[in-house]
Amino acid sequence: METILAETKTYISTQLLDDASFPLEYETALISSGLIDSISTLKLVDYLEKKYHIEFLPHEVDKDHLDSIELIAAFVQSKMN
Amino acid sequence: MNNSKPIDRLHQFLYYFILFLSGFVIYQFQIEKSFNLLSVYSTVLLFVCIRPFSEKYAKSLLPVFFSGVLYYLYPGIKFLYILGALAILLGILLPSYNFRIKISLLLLVGFILSFIYIFPNTAFEQIRYVPFLMGSLFMFRSISFIHEMRFTKKEISTIDKINYFLLLPNLSMPLFPIVDFKDFVASYAAPNFRQLRRGTLFICRGIIQLLVYRFIYHYIVSPISGVENIADVALYVASNFLIVLRVIGAFHICIGLITLCGYTIPDLFNNIFFAHGFSDLWRRTNIYWKEFITKIFYFPLYFNLKKRGEYVAITISTLICFAITWFLHNYQWFWIKGSFPVQIKDLIFWGVFGVLVTMSSLWQQRKLVHKEAPKNKVQTSQLIQLSLSSLLVFATMSILWSIWIAPDIAAWWQLLAHVQFITWKSLAKLGAWTLGYLIVVYLYHSYQKNKNTRFKTIASHLESISVYPYLVVIIALLLAQVFSQKKIQYGLLLKPIITEKLNKADQENVDNGYYTNLISTNDYCTQVWSSDLNKDKKRTKYINQNITIMTNDMMLCKYIPNKKIAIDHILYTVNSEGFHDIEYSRSKPLNTYRIIVLGGSYESGNGVNDNEDFITLVENNLNKNYTIKKNGEPVKVEIINMAINGYMLLQRVYQYKKYATAYEADAALLFLHTNYNQRMINYVARLLYNNNSVEDPYLAAVIKNKQLKKSDTEATLKSKMGFAPDSLNAYSIRSLATMSKQDSILLVGIFLPAVKDPINSSDLQNFMQLSKQYQFPLLNLENVYGDKKKKDLSISEIDFHPNKVGNDLIAKKLEETIILQQDIFNLSITKK
Numbered sequence: 001m002e003t004i005l006a007e008t009k010t011y012i013s014t015q016l017l018d019d020a021s022f023p024l025e026y027e028t029a030l031i032s033s034g035l036i037d038s039i040s041t042l043k044l045v046d047y048l049e050k051k052y053h054i055e056f057l058p059h060e061v062d063k064d065h066l067d068s069i070e071l072i073a074a075f076v077q078s079k080m081n
Numbered sequence: 082m083n084n085s086k087p088i089d090r091l092h093q094f095l096y097y098f099i100l101f102l103s104g105f106v107i108y109q110f111q112i113e114k115s116f117n118l119l120s121v122y123s124t125v126l127l128f129v130c131i132r133p134f135s136e137k138y139a140k141s142l143l144p145v146f147f148s149g150v151l152y153y154l155y156p157g158i159k160f161l162y163i164l165g166a167l168a169i170l171l172g173i174l175l176p177s178y179n180f181r182i183k184i185s186l187l188l189l190v191g192f193i194l195s196f197i198y199i200f201p202n203t204a205f206e207q208i209r210y211v212p213f214l215m216g217s218l219f220m221f222r223s224i225s226f227i228h229e230m231r232f233t234k235k236e237i238s239t240i241d242k243i244n245y246f247l248l249l250p251n252l253s254m255p256l257f258p259i260v261d262f263k264d265f266v267a268s269y270a271a272p273n274f275r276q277l278r279r280g281t282l283f284i285c286r287g288i289i290q291l292l293v294y295r296f297i298y299h300y301i302v303s304p305i306s307g308v309e310n311i312a313d314v315a316l317y318v319a320s321n322f323l324i325v326l327r328v329i330g331a332f333h334i335c336i337g338l339i340t341l342c343g344y345t346i347p348d349l350f351n352n353i354f355f356a357h358g359f360s361d362l363w364r365r366t367n368i369y370w371k372e373f374i375t376k377i378f379y380f381p382l383y384f385n386l387k388k389r390g391e392y393v394a395i396t397i398s399t400l401i402c403f404a405i406t407w408f409l410h411n412y413q414w415f416w417i418k419g420s421f422p423v424q425i426k427d428l429i430f431w432g433v434f435g436v437l438v439t440m441s442s443l444w445q446q447r448k449l450v451h452k453e454a455p456k457n458k459v460q461t462s463q464l465i466q467l468s469l470s471s472l473l474v475f476a477t478m479s480i481l482w483s484i485w486i487a488p489d490i491a492a493w494w495q496l497l498a499h500v501q502f503i504t505w506k507s508l509a510k511l512g513a514w515t516l517g518y519l520i521v522v523y524l525y526h527s528y529q530k531n532k533n534t535r536f537k538t539i540a541s542h543l544e545s546i547s548v549y550p551y552l553v554v555i556i557a558l559l560l561a562q563v564f565s566q567k568k569i570q571y572g573l574l575l576k577p578i579i580t581e582k583l584n585k586a587d588q589e590n591v592d593n594g595y596y597t598n599l600i601s602t603n604d605y606c607t608q609v610w611s612s613d614l615n616k617d618k619k620r621t622k623y624i625n626q627n628i629t630i631m632t633n634d635m636m637l638c639k640y641i642p643n644k645k646i647a648i649d650h651i652l653y654t655v656n657s658e659g660f661h662d663i664e665y666s667r668s669k670p671l672n673t674y675r676i677i678v679l680g681g682s683y684e685s686g687n688g689v690n691d692n693e694d695f696i697t698l699v700e701n702n703l704n705k706n707y708t709i710k711k712n713g714e715p716v717k718v719e720i721i722n723m724a725i726n727g728y729m730l731l732q733r734v735y736q737y738k739k740y741a742t743a744y745e746a747d748a749a750l751l752f753l754h755t756n757y758n759q760r761m762i763n764y765v766a767r768l769l770y771n772n773n774s775v776e777d778p779y780l781a782a783v784i785k786n787k788q789l790k791k792s793d794t795e796a797t798l799k800s801k802m803g804f805a806p807d808s809l810n811a812y813s814i815r816s817l818a819t820m821s822k823q824d825s826i827l828l829v830g831i832f833l834p835a836v837k838d839p840i841n842s843s844d845l846q847n848f849m850q851l852s853k854q855y856q857f858p859l860l861n862l863e864n865v866y867g868d869k870k871k872k873d874l875s876i877s878e879i880d881f882h883p884n885k886v887g888n889d890l891i892a893k894k895l896e897e898t899i900i901l902q903q904d905i906f907n908l909s910i911t912k913k
Contacts (some may be wrong), residue, residue, distance in 0.1 A: 015449065021534055032347065037364050037376050039395070039445050042383060046391070058380040059232045061199065 004021070004073040011047055012069065016040045022065070026069045031062075041066060046069040083583045093274060096281045100126060100341075102555050103284050109562045112291055113331060114252060117154055121253040124150050125338045129280075132343070133272050140240045140269070143342060147247040154252060155210065166194075166211050167247075170219055175242055180231060181272060187223060198419050209419075216416025217255035218246055221373065221409075222262070229262040229701065230376055241266045244395040249342065250335035256328070259369040260346055261376075276345055278544065283337030285551035290330030292558065297323050305492070311500045312507035314881045315514065321486055322479040323354070332367075349351045355525045357470040358440040359434070362478065374409075375404050395442050403435025411814050421547065425494075437477070464530065468523040472515065484607035491770070495792050628655060633773050635735045635780075637764070640725055651690050658740075661685045661694075662722040669745035674709065674716045674908065675725050677741055679733040679817075680752035683891075688876040688884050695883075696722045698892035699899070703910070707900070710909040721746075729764040730757060731777065731814035737817055741826055748827040748906060751817060753859075754835050755844040761806035762799050765789065779812050811851060818855035829905060830859040831898075833891065836866065836874045839879035865894040 005026055013024050016036050030036045036044065044066065045056050054076060065075040104126060106112065107119050128146050132139050152160045173186045194212035222245060230237075245265050250257055270276060301320040310318050317346055329350045339346055343479045349368050356362035379402050386394035407427060415421045464503070487493035532540040627646050640659045645652065656664050669675050678684050678696055686694020692701075700720040703709060709716050721744060723736055733751065741749055765784075768775060769791045775781045783789070787801045814830075821828035830852050832845055845863065852859035866874055874887035883891060903910045 019530070019533070023533060034351070034364075037360070038379070039360070039442055040449065042391075043446075043449050046387075057382075058384045059228075061380050062263070062376065069809075 001073055001077055004076050005069055007051070008069050008072050010078075012036070012044065015047070016044065023024070024069075026073075028069070029067055030069075031067050044072075048076055052076050052080055089274060093277060094263060095552075096277050096546070099128075099281050099285065099555065100129070102552075102559070103281075103288055106288055106555055106558055109559065110288075110292065112288060113334075116253040116255075116331075118253045118334070121249055122151055122334075125249060125341055129277075129341050132789050136271050139272075139343060140238075140244060143244050143249070144240075144247050147249055148250065149253070150252050152899060155214075158437050159208075159210065162208050162211050163214060164663075166215050167218075170215060171246065172224075173241065174219075174223055174246070175239060176357070177230075178229065180527055183227065187227075195415070198416075204567075211417065213255070213419075217251050217257075217411075218248070220413060220416045221259045221600055222246055224257065224377060225262045225373060233263070237266055241269065244342075244344070248335075248339060250338045254331055256413070257332060259373045260339075261369060261372055265344055265346055268347075269343050272343070276340060276343070278548070279345060280337045280340035282544065282551065283333050283340060284545060285337075285555065287330045287333030287335075287337060289467065289551070289554055290326050290333060294326040294330055296322055297326065308496055308499050310502040310504055310507040312497050312510040312514075314496065315511055317496065318479040318483040319475075319514075324474075325353075325482075329353070352525065354475055355471050355522050356474050356518075357467045357526070358445070359437040359440045359474060359477075360445060362474055363434075363438045370406075371559060374406060378402050378405050392443060395446055398478055399439040399442055400435050403431050403438070406435075407431035426484050426487060426490060429490070430481055433481055464523055464526050466521050467526045471522045471526070472519060475518065491791075493525055497791060513740070528804040543866055586827070628653065631771065633771070635768070635773070635775070635777055636725075636728075636732050636769055637771070637773060638725070638727070645892055653687060654691050659725075660689075660721065660723050661687075662697075665719060665721050665744070667743055667745075669719075670717075672714060672716050674718050674748075674906070675744065675746050676718065676720045676748045676750055677726045677737075677744060677746045678720060678750050679728075679736055680722075680724035680750075681728045681754070682724075682726040682882055683754065683835075684722060684752050685726055686722070686888065687726060688880070689888050690885075693888055694722070695888040695892035695895060696720055698888065698894050702896055703899070704890070706913055707910050708913055712908065713909075716908075720750075724752070729760055730810050730817075731761070731764065731780065734777075734813050734816045734820075737820060741821070742824050746826050748829060749817070749821060751814070751828060751830050753830055753832050753844075753848050757810050758806040759799075761809050762802060765802070765806075765809075766793070766807040769793070770846055781811065783809065814851050815855050818857050821857070827906065828857040830857055831862060831895070833861060833862045834865060835881070836871055836887055858902070860902060860905075862891065862894050862898060865891055 009024060009026065012030070013022070016026070022035075028035070031041060041061060045061055049055060060075075064071070066072055104119070104122055119395065124146050128139075128142065131142075135142065148164075151163060155163055155842075166180055169190060170187075173183060173190065194215055197208060198212040198216075226242070226245065243264055247258070248257070248260070262543070297320055301316065302324060303313065303317060303320070305317070309312055332349050336346060336349055347368065351365040351368065353362060353365045356365050356795060367541055382398040382401055383394045386397055410431075411421050411423065411427070483496070483506070484490070484493050487496065528536055530539075628640055628644050630641050631638050640655045640658045640661065641659050642655060644655045651663065656662055658665075684694070684696060691697075697720075700718060703718045709718055723740055724734070725736070728736065737749060740746075747800050765780070767773075769784070769789060775784060775844070783802070783805050787803075789798060789801055793801065818828055830848060832848055848859055866887070869886070869890065871881065873880045874883055874890070876884050899906070900910050
């Protein structure tokens with residue numbers, strides 16, 4: 001879980017955000033705050049699918065599972081199990 | 082919320098105070114009065130006041146409050162019909178059972194409701210508000226609901242589900258259809274200070290945006306005829322794009338009201354005029370819609386296509402989603418207005434917008450693939466680039482929007498042609514506006530980029546401090562309203578924005594029949610839409626849209642034979658010949674004195690029921706109450722109403738040519754009103770514009786000599802024509818007088834003053850002179866309306882055609898005049 005959290009945070013801050021100084025935390029709202037848009041969300045899903053060998057269904061791409069790094073990690077973990 | 086510190090309680094009091102003041106502003110400024118905003122607002126305010134004392138039952142109380150407003154707006158049997166429809170739809174949606182059966186049942190109900198909606202029948206007309214309301218509540222939310230219920234594993238209470246469909250603001254804002262079900266249910270919270278603050282601020286923001294909209298609508302948006310040079314074109318397209326503020330303001334009020342009810346739903350618009358890319362604009366504009374489309378259509382499409390590569394998947398999914406958006410906008414319009422308009426300009430708008438968003442998304446995808454390292458500090462060059470991008474997006478969208486709101490592509494092209502007229506003054510204006518926009522947008526981007534660093538302190542307190550400017554503005558508005566009432570000079574400047582009124586451009590358009598046959602999916606941004614929603618207020622427009630078809634000759638348009646429409650218990654029937662009258666045989670029956678009526682909208686009686694127009698009343702009264710003889714033989718009088726909405730004098734010449742002898746008329750009544758010169762210019766413009774064949778030699782010569790062109794605006798036509806409209810009107814009257822003499826048909830002119838402008842002596846003088854010159858009698862119905870006020874005689878506050886009272890008065894005066902002047906008709910008329 002810790003690894004997923006750290007890797008996802010690194011990916012988002014380096015690959016999806018423009019502003020390196022943004023104070024990204026594990027609980028920071030990503031989608032609902034508008035920090036990442038739908039194209040970036042799909043890019044993130046693609047990364048998670050490839051990185052952790054999991055598969056998302058279309059209805060799983062939403063705030064319930066992807067709105068924060070914490071939620072992402074928990075969802076990825078549940079998928080891996 | 083009750084156990085808070087004194088300072089917090091003071092803040093709470095401040096927000097409650099602002100809420101009450103805002104209600105007062107809504108009342109004083111008649112904000113969304115046509116949509117009954119005040120009744121919905123007052124109800125929510127009442128709910129907010131009692132909520133802290135009844136939180137346990139608050140959620141369950143919401144449907145009760147909804148029903149209360151519903152009963153207020155639709156009393157008596159209407160309320161029961163709506164409750165029945167609500168029970169059926171909720172009965173289908175809420176229980177858990179097979180989704181396919183659920184969808185089939187919904188489609189069946191939708192089909193029945195749409196049948197009621199579009200079938201022209203007086204019985205259905207009485208319940209036509211049911212599909213309208215059900216459409217507003219269920220057309221999209223049922224889709225979002227079914228989608229979420231298919232996948233959710235959470236238990237959701239029935240009351241949350243009911244509250245999701247019965248959103249109070251929908252009773253005043255039918256165009257507020259989509260809310261994400263999952264977001265809605267998850268957003269409920271007990272009353273708290275943040276909720277109160279957020280709801281209040283959204284309402285304040287919405288009110289101010291609606292007033293800014295009115296200011297732009299009345300003072301900046303110019304009529305298309307006033308566009309002369311490049312600066313005018315820029316101002317026209319930009320100001321027409323800016324009036325989208327009406328939707329933004331109204332939706333913000335809806336969000337505020339829903340938040341105050343306990344459901345803190347997300348923001349809906351995010352500074353759309355500052356978007357720095359087309360996909361960025363798509364994300365900022367109607368966020369609920371974008372999320373609905375993304376969730377229901379985009380993601381499933383993308384996941385199906387992503388094996389073919391990300392670029393292909395993005396391209397195809399985005400383009401399909403825009404096609405769906407176009408279709409769903411028309412679907413929405415069907416439920417709100419009862420029509421499904423398919424127009425080229427809609428396809429162009431959504432098509433071009435779709436292509437721009439697709440390109441922008443592909444560009445963004447490319448940037449993510451070849452991502453540069455994020456920067457630590459925002460650079461000035463980056464902000465300048467963003468500002469220039471915003472300018473490009475704003476300009477492109479303004480142009481695209483101007484296509485969408487134009488009557489058609491040719492009219493838009495004609496408007497755009499004025500960019501070739503460039504003067505130093507116009508360039509200076511354009512430069513100043515551009516610079517002004519760039520400065521504002523630069524400051525905006527600068528704040529956005531630095532709000533987590535340099536402006537962190539301001540950003541974190543922005544919500545709490547923004548209430549003070551709102552408070553100042555609201556108090557200033559109320560004071561200005563008082564000044565306006567007291568007719569203090571500067572207060573008077575606010576007068577046009579204090580009430581819901583058409584601006585000069587729209588009033589001109591309505592008067593000139595510009596909106597005839599114009600059904601657009603976007604005219605909500607003008608005040609015309611609000612009056613259109615209550616069709617009885619603008620009955621003439623509704624009749625024109627539904628009963629008239631264009632022709633390619635001098636007549637320009639005609640009524641559709643055998644067409645019948647019903648508007649709020651009022652039936653308007655056209656006979657097999659295309660007249661708003663009962664059937665008449667072409668050959669005149671024996672012992673009949675036949676009169677034909679040549680006229681326009683007043684005579685065609687579109688403000689009243691089939692048998693209540695003054696022509697029918699006079700015909701019935703004469704036959705019922707009087708013995709009428711011709712040459713000693715008793716006769717029956719037939720008055721055939723050939724009047725058509727919007728017909729000008731020249732159109733009546735051709736109406737006469739076609740029907741007067743064919744119907745063996747003894748007399749022709751030519752009704753004459755006022756302001757014919759401007760309307761003649763409008764008629765010529767429409768003839769040229771529609772490429773109608775100009776078979777009239779006099780008009781053809783005018784067009785040739787004055788070099789009138791299809792591309793000329795009305796202002797240009799007016800200046801080119803000079804006195805020609807006057808001469809065309811005189812020519813039309815002369816033609817009718819000559820033809821009627823040749824046909825031995827008695828031509829009788831009848832001067833009937835307009836309800837809107839009853840005293841216009843110069844027009845009367847002119848008609849009297851023409852009657853003398855061309856030797857036909859003129860009956861004068863001056864003072865027909867007596868002391869009655871305009872509002873008591875008109876269909877509505879914006880449609881000045883005579884209502885039943887007006888028609889009764891005209892009938893009485895006309896009947897008296899005919900009896901008094903019976904010698905003119907060579908008839909003997911005596912009371913039975």
